[in-house]
Amino acid sequence: MNREQRRAAAKQMKKDGNEELAEKVVLFGKLEDECLVCAKPFDKKDKEMVMSWSVVVREKEEKVNLYCPECWNGAIEMLQQAKEEILGLEEE
Ligand SMILES: [Zn+2]
Numbered sequence: 001m002n003r004e005q006r007r008a009a010a011k012q013m014k015k016d017g018n019e020e021l022a023e024k025v026v027l028f029g030k031l032e033d034e035c036l037v038c039a040k041p042f043d044k045k046d047k048e049m050v051m052s053w054s055v056v057v058r059e060k061e062e063k064v065n066l067y068c069p070e071c072w073n074g075a076i077e078m079l080q081q082a083k084e085e086i087l088g089l090e091e092e
Contacts, residue, residue: 031055031064037071 001009034041035053043049054072056065067075 032066034066035068035071036065037067037074040068040070042066042068 031044032042033044042053052069054067054069056067057063058065
């Protein structure tokens with residue numbers, strides 16, 4: 001599906017009263033084809049990749065951020081560490 005077709009499909013769906021789905025289609029059209037952090041290529045047709053990679057939709061910014069499993073796990077670990085540090089400081 002090219003950009004024009006996607007727009008036409010979204011428009012049609014809006015007409016049908018399915019605004020939420022229409023927005024998702026438009027957002028999916030904005031999906032990157034590489035990891036936001038390490039630029040590892042992402043293959044939308046690879047089912048295993050689609051299942052294991054993490055997609056964060058920022059609807060306000062109309063952005064879709066894509067993370068490979070390694071970077072996603074790294075981000076979670078970093079958050080966990082930061083949380084522990086904050087909790088550790090609170091204990092003192
Ligand atoms: Zn990555």
